[in-house]
Amino acid sequence: MLMDLTFDDAHKKAPLVIFAHGFKGFKDWGSHNLVADYFAEHGFRFLKFNFSHNGTTTDKPVDFADLIAFADNTFTMELEDLDAVITFACGGSAMPAAPWVYLIGHSMGGGISIIKTAEDKRIKKLVSMAAISSFRNLWAADIETQWRLQGMTYVANKRTGQQLPLKVSLLNDLDKHPARLDILGMAAHVKQPWLIIHGDADPTVSLTSAEELKAAQSHAALLVVHGADHTFGSSHPYLEDNLPPFLLEFCKQAIAFFNKKES
DSSP states (O other): OOEEEEOOGGGTTSOEEEEEOOTTOOTTSTTHHHHHHHHHHTTOEEEEEOOTTSSOOSSOTTSOOOHHHHHHOOHHHHHHHHHHHHHHHHHOSSSOOOSSEEEEEETHHHHHHHHHHHHOTTEEEEEEESOOSOGGGGSOGGGHHHHHHHSEEEEEOTTTOOEEEEETHHHHHHHHOTTTTOHHHHHTTOOSOEEEEEETTOSSSOHHHHHHHHHHOTTSEEEEETTOOTTTTOOSSOOOSSOOHHHHHHHHHHHHHHHOOOO
16 A cells, blocks of 8 residues: 655654545545645644555556456455554554544545544544445445346446446445444444534535434534535646645644644
8 A cells, every 4th residue: 555644854743644535536636735735734744545455556556557456445445454554653663653643534435434433542533524424325226236246336437437347345345244334333433533524515425424424423523614515626636736725624624623622
């Protein structure tokens, strides 16, 4: 798994934020590097990584060049990937060890992050960004019968025009681990401070998902960014030098939440 760490040389032991990308995403998508810079400028280390089976490769980190890996991916694998990244960050082998981490998860990565936070005390605070409330929100329910019969389905990447394959092992993973992979069920077990941020103009993951997460965990805070879409105004490639206004607002709110001293 490729990963990178953005930090200020003067603050090499600053609090560590780990970012988990979403479905059809990768660590260098769009304005993710600008987000990393912004967090580093405001007193954090920012670690982002590619999930092991997200379809990119070490040679082509911004292209879906390994569709075999993409097809083989499961939610359990992503949880194992995130655990490995947290263990690496807390271990001190390649950078100053972090006794705990802050976690940001976008979209599908938000669902993964919610489950991981419920399971892992090393996560001190969670910010979910346009997070899904169910993994089955990633596809239309009526494709599952055919998917099981054929053993494979395809999802379109509108940006590249690729048809990305998904094996039935993804569905089997949900069948084998119904409790662990129940995002709303696991949300109820999150004890750490949690900020849910969602745009009310999100065409990909409805604001309803954020409301369901809030209902599942009453102590979580819900912030609705009016006018923000699924990527908070970003796109890939992103050629501007400054963060989109909605994404800048997201960063400001996340940083304020991480900096807030809990009573």
